[in-house]
Structure formats: C-alpha cells, structure tokens
Amino acid sequence: MSTTLYDKIWNDHLVDQQEDGTALLFVDRHLVHEVTSPQAFEGLRNSNRKVRHPNLTLAVADHNVPTTDRTKGISDQDSKIQVDTLEDNCKEFGVQLFGMDDKRQGIVHIIGPEQGFTQPGTVIVCGDSHTATHGAFGSLAFGIGTSEVEHVLATQTLVQKKAKNFIINVNGQLPLGVTSKDVILQIIGKIGTAGGTGSVIEYAGDLIRSLSVEQRMTICNMTIEGGARAGLIEPDEKIFNYLKGKPMSPKGDSWEKALNYWNSLKTDTDASFDQELNLNAGEILPMITWGTSPQDVITIDEKIPNPESEKDEDKKNSIERALKYMGLKPDMAATDIKIDKVFIGSCTNGRIEDLREAAKILKDKKISSNVNAMVVPGSGLVKEQAEQEGLDKIFLNSGFEWREPGCSMCLAMNADKLKPEERCASTSNRNFEGRQGRGGRTHLVSPGMAAAAAISGNLDDVRKYQN
Amino acid sequence: MQKFNKLKSIPAYLPIVNIDTDMIIPKQFLKTIKRTGLGKNLFFEMRYNDQGKEINDFVLNQNPYNESKILIAGKNFGCGSSREHAPWALLDFGITCVISSSYADIFYSNCFKNGILPIIIEEEIIKELSEYANRREEISVDLNEEKIVYGNNEIKFKIDAFKKKCLLEGLDDIALSLKKSEKIESFENDLKNTKPWIFND
Numbered sequence: 150m151s152t153t154l155y156d157k158i159w160n161d162h163l164v165d166q167q168e169d170g171t172a173l174l175f176v177d178r179h180l181v182h183e184v185t186s187p188q189a190f191e192g193l194r195n196s197n198r199k200v201r202h203p204n205l206t207l208a209v210a211d212h213n214v215p216t217t218d219r220t221k222g223i224s225d226q227d228s229k230i231q232v233d234t235l236e237d238n239c240k241e242f243g244v245q246l247f248g249m250d251d252k253r254q255g256i257v258h259i260i261g262p263e264q265g266f267t268q269p270g271t272v273i274v275c276g277d278s279h280t281a282t283h284g285a286f287g288s289l290a291f292g293i294g295t296s297e298v299e300h301v302l303a304t305q306t307l308v309q310k311k312a313k314n315f316i317i318n319v320n321g322q323l324p325l326g327v328t329s330k331d332v333i334l335q336i337i338g339k340i341g342t343a344g345g346t347g348s349v350i351e352y353a354g355d356l357i358r359s360l361s362v363e364q365r366m367t368i369c370n371m372t373i374e375g376g377a378r379a380g381l382i383e384p385d386e387k388i389f390n391y392l393k394g395k396p397m398s399p400k401g402d403s404w405e406k407a408l409n410y411w412n413s414l415k416t417d418t419d420a421s422f423d424q425e426l427n428l429n430a431g432e433i434l435p436m437i438t439w440g441t442s443p444q445d446v447i448t449i450d451e452k453i454p455n456p457e458s459e460k461d462e463d464k465k466n467s468i469e470r471a472l473k474y475m476g477l478k479p480d481m482a483a484t485d486i487k488i489d490k491v492f493i494g495s496c497t498n499g500r501i502e503d504l505r506e507a508a509k510i511l512k513d514k515k516i517s518s519n520v521n522a523m524v525v526p527g528s529g530l531v532k533e534q535a536e537q538e539g540l541d542k543i544f545l546n547s548g549f550e551w552r553e554p555g556c557s558m559c560l561a562m563n564a565d566k567l568k569p570e571e572r573c574a575s576t577s578n579r580n581f582e583g584r585q586g587r588g589g590r591t592h593l594v595s596p597g598m599a600a601a602a603a604i605s606g607n608l609d610d611v612r613k614y615q616n
Numbered sequence: 617m618q619k620f621n622k623l624k625s626i627p628a629y630l631p632i633v634n635i636d637t638d639m640i641i642p643k644q645f646l647k648t649i650k651r652t653g654l655g656k657n658l659f660f661e662m663r664y665n666d667q668g669k670e671i672n673d674f675v676l677n678q679n680p681y682n683e684s685k686i687l688i689a690g691k692n693f694g695c696g697s698s699r700e701h702a703p704w705a706l707l708d709f710g711i712t713c714v715i716s717s718s719y720a721d722i723f724y725s726n727c728f729k730n731g732i733l734p735i736i737i738e739e740e741i742i743k744e745l746s747e748y749a750n751r752r753e754e755i756s757v758d759l760n761e762e763k764i765v766y767g768n769n770e771i772k773f774k775i776d777a778f779k780k781k782c783l784l785e786g787l788d789d790i791a792l793s794l795k796k797s798e799k800i801e802s803f804e805n806d807l808k809n810t811k812p813w814i815f816n817d
Contacts, residue, residue: 164803171778177814187649227647234649278698294700296729304793343692378721399813407813562643581638583661
C-alpha cells in the first residue's frame with residue numbers, strides 16, 4: 150500500500166499497537182528544557198524510576214536565561230531555581246546538558262539541528278510546542294506535555310494515536326523580499342489556527358524544495374500555530390550536507406548506513422492524503438499579523454479588518470476584541486502602525502540566515518529614534534558565526550542591541566518584555582494577548598520586515614529597502 | 617491520578633474562541649517546579665487588574681462560578697504552547713471538566729494525564745448549555761455513560777475507549793507502558809541492528 154512520509158516514520162517506530170489503535174511509539178531523540186521538565190524529573194524520583202536512555206536525551210536551559218551579561222548569574226530567583234533544578238536533575242539522572250556558559254547553549258530547537266542531534270526519519274519530542282521545527286529534517290517531531298516528558302524519560306516511548314495526513318504544496322518562486330516566514334504566515338491565515346488540528350502536515354512542492362534548511366525550519370516551526378502538532382518535509386541532499394560532520398551526526402560506516410536509510414524517506418507518488426492545500430509562491434507578499442492570533446494576517450499593503458463587514462458573530466467579536474487589545478482602528482493602513490520595539494530572534498527566526506537577512510537591510514542605516522530594538526541570536530554558535538561575519542557590527546551601528554542567546558522576548562519569561570501598550574515588530578511565533586509582556590502588542594513579521602520596521606519606526610514594506 | 621466518573625456543577629461559560637494556553641496561565645507562573653498552587657493564577661490577565669485586584673466582570677470571579685467544576689468555552693480551546701501548567705491550573709482551581717466544540721491536540725492530551733475530562737460537543741449544544749450557566753443551573757456529566765444531563769435533556773458525547781478507561785480508573789500511563797517492557801527491549805535490540813546510528817554506537 151502506498152504510504153506518506155509520516156506513515157513510514159510512524160510504522161517504523163511502532164513498539165506496540167492496541168486493537169483500538171492506541172500505539173506505543175519509540176522516541177529516538179528527546180530534548181529537554183528547564184520549564185517543562187522539573188515536575189517530570191520529580192515524578193521519576195518519587196516512583197524510583199531512571200531515565201531509560203540518557204544518551205538519547207539532550208538538555209539545555211533557554212526560556213529563563215538572561216540575554217545580558219551572564220557573569221553575575223540570574224537575578225530573578227524563580228528563574229534561577231528553575232535553571233539550577235535542570236542542572237541538578239541532569240547530574241542526578243546522567244543527562245547531557247549545555248549549561249548557561251557553554252557556547253553551544255541556545256534555544257532547544259536551534260541547538261538540536263546545530264549539533265546533528267536532529268536526524269531524518271527519527272521521532273523527536275520535547276516539552277515544547279515548537280518541536281515541530283525539527284520536521285524540516287524529515288523527522289516526526291512534536292511537542293508534548295510534562296506528564297509525557299516523564300513518560301518518555303522513563304520508557305523512551307510515547308502513547309499516541311495516529312494523526313491524519315495533510316499535504317500543503319507550494320509551487321513557484323517567491324517574489325523579492327518574501328521569505329519562508331511569509332509563506333507560513335500566509336498558510337496559517339488560510340487554514341486558521343485549528344486548521345491542522347488532528348493532522349500532521351507535509352510541506353511539498355518546488356518552492357519548498359528550493360528553500361534552504363534553515364528556511365524550512367521556519368515553516369515547520371510555526372506548523373503548531375496552524376493547529377498541527379507536527380509538520381515535515383522530505384529530506385534531501387541539502388539536509389544530508391547540513392548534517393554531515395555535525396558533532397552528533399553519524400560518522401564513518403554509520404553515516405553510510407544512515408544515508409542509505411534517509412534516502413528512502415519519501416512519500417510514495419500515489420499516496421493519498423486526507424486534506425490538501427495548494428499555494429502559488431508567486432502570489433505571496435510580505436505579511437504581518439494585526440491581531441492576537443497567528444491567523445490574523447494581512448499583507449503589508451492591506452488595511453486592518455473592519456468588524457462591521459464580518460457576518461459571523463464569533464468572528465466579529467473576536468476581531469473587536471483583538472482590535473481593542475491591539476489599540477488599532479478598523480480600516481487603517483498597516484504601514485500607519487507605529488512601533489516602539491523590534492525583536493529579532495526566537496526558534497522561528499533566530500538562526501544565522503535570519504540574522505543575515507535583517508543585517509542586509511540594516512547595513513549603513515540607522516533605526517528610528519523612537520524604536521528600541523534588539524537581536525537575540527538563537528544559540529551561542531549562531532552568535533559566534535554572526536560575529537565572525539561582522540553582523541554584530543551592522544546591528545550595533547544601526548542602533549540595535551546585540552544580546553546573548555535564548556528564548557528572550559518571544560515569551561518574555563526572562564527580563565526581556567514589553568510594557569503595557571508597547572508595540573513590537575517581532576520575528577517570533579505568537580502574538581497572543583500578553584505573550585511578550587502584559588498588555589504588550591505584537592506584530593509577527595519576517596526578519597527583513599522587522600529590520601524595515603526598525604528603520605521606518607512603523608510597520609513597513611521590506612521591498613522598499615531591497616537593494 | 618484522580619479518577620473521573622460523574623460530576624455535577626453549575627458550569628461557568630467563557631464565550632471566547634481560540635483561548636490559548638498563555639491566557640489560561642501566563643508565562644510568569646511557569647517558573648514553578650511544582651504541579652500545584654496554580655489555581656489562583658488561572659486566567660490571570662482576565663481575572664485581575666494591574667493592581668492585582670479581582671475584576672468583577674470576569675466570570676470566574678463571580679459567585680457561584682468561582683466554584684464551578686465545569687467550564688464551557690469557545691472552539692479551539694487550549695491552543696498554543698504545550699505547557700501542562702494549563703490543565704494543572706484548571707485542576708487546582710477546581711475545574712475537572714471542560715466542554716468545547718474543539719481543542720488543540722496537545723492540551724487535549726494533557727487533560728487526560730491529569731484527571732480532567734475535555735468533552736467535545738457541537739456548537740449548538742454549547743449554546744444550549746451556556747443558558748444553564750447563565751441561569752446558574754446545574755448540569756451533570758457521566759463519563760461512564762458518555763452523556764451530559766441538563767434539565768430534562770441529555771446529550772451523548774464520544775470519547776476514545778482507552779482514554780476513558782484511564783480516566784475512570786485513574787490509571788498511570790507510565791506503569792501501563794512499563795508492563796510492555798519486553799516489547800520495548802525487543803524493539804531496541806532490533807533498532808541496534810537496523811539503525812545503529814540512533815544509539816550513537
């Protein structure tokens with residue numbers, strides 16, 4: 150029978166399946182961070198259980214870490230306790246940890262690929278919804294809750310039911326200034342935040358194939374914002390080249406064997422999908438979010454929606470609520486929205502290519518005097534690479550702050566946050582109420598669009614600044 | 617885990633769609649290393665003003681909804697982050713049953729690990745049930761019979777048989793899976809032969 154890539158990975162990881170379809174799935178790679186793991190380790194301790202495969206587990210502190218000078222440690226006591234707890238737990242259970250002063254430290258979804266811990270055809274989980282990122286490598290990667298983290302630590306398996314197959318084909322070429330962030334925002338706008346619920350999304354088509362590994366990660370990362378736990382892309386030469394020689398990638402004989410297997414990871418040409426969406430890349434424009442849900446998207450040329458023109462009562466209420474929270478008027482032009490802050494970073498857009506994209510726009514330019522802007526590289530290695538390329542100088546010269554790696558203002562668990570009613574152009578993934586700080590107003594954009602907004606002082610069209 | 621069987625309560629109705637887990641429990645409360653104590657911070661930003669005082673308009677601040685065990689809400693409840701702090705906060709507040717027309721996948725699965733029953737039911741019925749909330753009338757939920765009883769009406773809901781069994785008996789997933797240790801071991805042994813790179817050997 151013809152199968153999809155998701156079917157193949159699923160079948161390859163079945164430890165057991167009950168008659169009702171409830172399956173026990175083997176987990177090849179488990180990423181752990183400080184926020185969603187303390188209660189899981191505590192559970193193990195209380196029931197006298199061990200971590201079944203410490204060598205298949207990798208831990209890092211990312212959500213709570215300061216992005217300013219770290220030599221004095223973490224000043225917030227609760228954050229410090231959580232980071233220290235992770236350290237103690239890793240020591241006790243023999244799990245490898247990238248500590249705060251390790252240059253490999255960074256956002257969990259950036260360090261996995263960077264180290265070659267993320268590999269095609271594997272099942273990867275983490276107590277974090279953006280685990281979907283790793284699907285860019287042709288792995289089945291999804292977020293789990295803390296009880297499930299404990300389950301994986303104890304058994305190296307997870308109880309799951311099979312999801313449906315959803316394929317999104319994107320063909321054609323992206324116009325200048327349009328990036329994979331715009332593609333995924335456009336997709337979420339089309340399917341809605343619940344559009345992928347109960348499904349695994351495979352992204353295919355010649356546009357997807359033409360994207361770099363990092364651009365693919367941006368797309369898979371935000372799959373969860375479309376409601377699907379996992380998004381994946383058939384692995385190809387670009388993926389294999391990216392992984393070759395990475396510290397945790399297979400070596401020698403193992404590499405050849407792995408490559409052989411990885412090459413087999415393809416959706417059969419006649420496989421059937423439960424749902425399908427086709428997009429023309431040529432029609433995608435630079436996107437922004439205007440509201441408090443990632444599905445609230447418009448192009449930079451468009452106007453803010455008017456609730457009066459919405460017939461559906463739920464939708465009308467939800468637009469009104471969002472506009473009120475966001476402090477926006479119906480029908481105003483997107484480019485009339487003044488901003489106070491710019492945040493470039495996160496597991497969505499905190500990789501080297503993202504920083505290059507923003508730096509290209511900012512070179513020899515100054516940001517608006519009304520804007521406070523910061524770059525938070527996704528990992529210590531991204532930071533190091535950017536500094537070798539002189540990107541830090543471009544950012545600093547333009548007026549940006551250049552920070553230490555972490556999740557930072559994507560969810561504002563550390564000291565980096567918006568004040569009430571402050572407005573931010575952000576390369577992160579969620580514009581929920583209060584996400585970047587209580588009362589804070591978030592507009593999700595690509596790194597290039599964030600740079601353009603920083604220069605103009607309002608949301609602006611990145612194409613204006615393309616050379 | 618607390619068993620779930622039957623429940624009777626005046627439901628609280630929150631007529632908002634796409635309630636995300638950031639709304640249910642904002643990030644400043646994720647710094648805990650415990651599962652308990654989150655109830656007072658449930659729906660924090662809708663529930664308290666900038667001075668930390670309760671906002672009277674918010675349903676869960678009102679009598680009798682501050683003691684509701686059942687929450688009725690708009691579609692796509694629990695979207696966003698995977699934080700299990702969301703069901704922990706509901707549970708700690710006293711809510712052990714949520715009724716909505718749809719849920720985000722991770723939140724839905726997290727509920728079952730904590731003895732919370734998330735019921736999926738059509739939007740029309742949600743509207744009917746919300747009237748009971750507005751009139752401060754009790755409704756009851758029977759998991760074994762898979763039904764909600766309200767006034768002289770009852771409506772059936774569907775639930776996965778295995779999840780139902782786990783809730784009814786308060787079963788521990790890990791203990792159940794560890795009963796399959798032999799199968800896990802045999803899978804691992806095969807894996808070492810077929811995909812040796814997985815174990816970094």
